[in-house]
Amino acid sequence: MRIVIKLGTSSLTYPTGRLNIRRTEKLCKVISDIASSGHETVLVSSGAIAMGMGKLSLKNKPADLVARQALAAIGQSELMAVYDRLFATYNYVVGQILLSGEDLKDESRRTHFCNTLEKVLDYGAIPVINENDTLAVDEIKVGDNDTLSALVATCVGADLLVILSDVNGLYDGDPRINKNAKIIKNVSSVSPEMLSKAGGSGTALGTGGMLTKLHAAAICENKCKMVIASSADPEILYDITEGKDGEYTKFFW
Numbered sequence: 249m250r251i252v253i254k255l256g257t258s259s260l261t262y263p264t265g266r267l268n269i270r271r272t273e274k275l276c277k278v279i280s281d282i283a284s285s286g287h288e289t290v291l292v293s294s295g296a297i298a299m300g301m302g303k304l305s306l307k308n309k310p311a312d313l314v315a316r317q318a319l320a321a322i323g324q325s326e327l328m329a330v331y332d333r334l335f336a337t338y339n340y341v342v343g344q345i346l347l348s349g350e351d352l353k354d355e356s357r358r359t360h361f362c363n364t365l366e367k368v369l370d371y372g373a374i375p376v377i378n379e380n381d382t383l384a385v386d387e388i389k390v391g392d393n394d395t396l397s398a399l400v401a402t403c404v405g406a407d408l409l410v411i412l413s414d415v416n417g418l419y420d421g422d423p424r425i426n427k428n429a430k431i432i433k434n435v436s437s438v439s440p441e442m443l444s445k446a447g448g449s450g451t452a453l454g455t456g457g458m459l460t461k462l463h464a465a466a467i468c469e470n471k472c473k474m475v476i477a478s479s480a481d482p483e484i485l486y487d488i489t490e491g492k493d494g495e496y497t498k499f500f501w
Contacts (some may be wrong), residue, residue, distance in 0.1 A: 253279060253487065254292040254397035258414040259479035260327075261295060265302030270439055271479065273334055275412075278482040279374070279405055280338035282489055288369050290404065291342075292377045292397040293331070299323035304401045321382045339434040346380035349382045352399050398464035402471045409468055410488055411461055412479035417497030418442070418458065435499045438466040472497040 255275065262268050283289040297316055300323025302308065310316055324346075328374045345365065351357045368375045380394055394411055400407040421429035435442075443466075446459035461476050468474045475488050477496035487494045491501070 249396065249489070250290070250405065252290045252292060252397055252401040252404070252409045253485070254393055254411045255294060256393070256411075256413040257294045259300045259412050260293070260303065261298045264455065265298045265306070267302065267330060271482065272330065275479065275482040276334035277338065277414065278333065278485050279401070279448045280335060280340050282485060283340065283374060284338075287489060290365065290369070290375050290377065290400065291331075292393055292394045292400055292408070293327065294378065295327050296320045296323040298379060299326045311394070316381050322489065324378065324382065327378075328376065334373060340452045342372070342376050343368040343371075345375055345377045346382075347377060347396065347400075348380050352403065360404060362403055365400075365415040386422045392465040395458040395467070398467035398474075401474075402467060406472050408489070409472055409474045411464060411474070411476050412482075412485075413461070413476065414478065414480075415458070415476065416478045416495050417476045431495060432497055433493060434501060435465070435497060438462055438469060438499075447486070469500060473501055 251413070259275070260268060260272050279289055279291065297309065297319045300319030300321070301307075303322055303326055304319070306319075310319070328342070328344050335342050345368075347361065351361055365375050365377075377396070377400055379393060397409055397411060400406075415423075416431055416433045418435065419429040420432055423429040443459065443462055446457065446462050465474050465476075475496055475498050477484050477488060477494075484494065484496065488496065
């Protein structure tokens with residue numbers, strides 16, 4: 249099975265922007281184990297801007313584009329250094345691929361991306377994909393890695409997309425407001441009503457929220473299965489890849 253795993257900023261860092269070492273180490277361990285079991289594994293990872301902020305001890309995400317691009321340049325190298333070190337512990341090599349929206353829209357560039365990713369997988373390495381935030385501007389960027397992960401999953405013919413975040417899945421109400429809100433465990437299609445009820449960005453450091461995750465699901469519909477789950481316990485990936493039910497939302501199973 250070919251699996252794309254998307255890690256949000258909140259999965260990798262504390263609210264300070266500093267790396268959540270314990271969780272990131274465990275995520276890399278579980279992902280390596282899943283790859284060792286025979287699954288082709290692709291990682292779409294956020295976190296570059298947040299890690300750049302942490303490295304420079306900045307408390308607030310800047311509003312201007314140039315500052316965010318500079319932070320992405322600083323943080324992306326830090327992020328890949330972390331992945332390189334942690335995956336090497338389990339005898340895996342990582343390969344970085346940075347994309348813009350144009351790379352996926354243009355047929356020739358999209359083909360080159362897919363060919364490169366296929367070769368990285370052929371070499372037994374784990375591709376780590378992120379948007380090229382250092383150069384991306386509004387006209388050419390994807391905008392969030394939930395959408396990017398869905399575009400990557402459909403581009404490379406993945407069987408499953410797993411979006412790990414700070415939420416357990418899709419609820420029938422806002423769990424931050426309604427304590428009785430229940431998780432929706434199975435979704436067969438993404439309806440306009442679902443999209444209209446979804447909120448905005450979930451955290452100060454991230455760019456996504458439930459709306460971007462549902463947009464990702466809409467991209468995957470009729471193409472590959474998808475799961476939204478919490479990254480609090482990385483071992484949840486075992487249950488997901490084995491097709492078990494749990495406290496997460498499964499789309500199109």
